Amino acid sequence: DQQVKQNSPSLSVQEGRISILNCDYTNSMFDYFLWYKKYPAEGPTFLISISSIKDKNEDGRFTVFLNKSAKHLSLHIVPSQPGDSAVYFCAASLPMEYGNKLVFGAGTILRVKS
Amino acid sequence: DAGVTQSPTHLIKTRGQQVTLRCSPKSGHDTVSWYQQALGQGPQFIFQYYEEEERQRGNFPDRFSGHQFPNYSSELNVNALLLGDSALYLCASSLGFRGQSSYEQYFGPGTRLTVT
Numbered sequence: 001d002q003q004v005k006q007n008s009p010s011l012s013v014q015e016g017r018i019s020i021l022n023c024d025y026t027n028s029m030f031d032y033f034l035w036y037k038k039y040p041a042e043g044p045t046f047l048i049s050i051s052s053i054k055d056k057n058e059d060g061r062f063t064v065f066l067n068k069s070a071k072h073l074s075l076h077i078v079p080s081q082p083g084d085s086a087v088y089f090c091a092a093s094l095p096m097e098y099g100n101k102l103v104f105g106a107g108t109i110l111r112v113k114s
Numbered sequence: 115d116a117g118v119t120q121s122p123t124h125l126i127k128t129r130g131q132q133v134t135l136r137c138s139p140k141s142g143h144d145t146v147s148w149y150q151q152a153l154g155q156g157p158q159f160i161f162q163y164y165e166e167e168e169r170q171r172g173n174f175p176d177r178f179s180g181h182q183f184p185n186y187s188s189e190l191n192v193n194a195l196l197l198g199d200s201a202l203y204l205c206a207s208s209l210g211f212r213g214q215s216s217y218e219q220y221f222g223p224g225t226r227l228t229v230t
Contacts, residue, residue, distance in 0.1 A: 046218055104158070
């Protein structure tokens with residue numbers, strides 16, 4: 001039962017352009033969403049998060065959008081840089097009373113070409 | 115500021131053996147979660163420890179067990195290893211079991227376990 005899905009295994013973008021990574025979820029009880037970035041031989045690094053009460057959160061070049069009615073979130077990276085090349089994981093969490101385990105998608109490999 | 119550390123980095127075991135993986139949380143964090151990441155997949159939640167107790171558990175058999183020590187470090191034990199247990203095992207730490215800060219988990223580099 002894959003509750004968090006990242007349907008694009010990979011994405012290739014030119015340096016300076018926008019990267020858009022997508023994530024869909026099925027459990028309407030999720031109330032907090034996070035994006036992690038992972039380089040080879042390293043653990044996932046927290047990137048940006050959004051609460052279900054918001055529809056947008058921005059941090060520098062990174063913006064996450066949440067569409068609760070569609071159960072969809074996306075991560076926008078503008079402008080994309082070669083150093084952004086990594087695997088990006090979308091993760092979701094249930095409300096606090098159910099604990100805070102993270103449910104991850106399978107990841108999207110982003111390649112930024114210079 | 116020390117981040118999450120894990121040991122060993124790599125490990126090769128034979129089917130049926132037992133293994134212990136170790137994790138030290140980020141300075142100031144008191145909650146440790148363990149994840150298994152198979153090749154080509156996202157991390158899957160194994161269990162979480164807070165105040166030396168297992169607070170949550172994912173869909174993993176009892177062969178997977180853990181422990182948290184008073185200094186917040188943690189161990190993951192896997193008994194009767196199967197070939198399918200080969201994976202990257204990630205430890206993540208966070209502050210508190212509930213509250214906003216508990217959502218944002220910081221990961222270590224992982225331990226690569228190979229079962230032959």
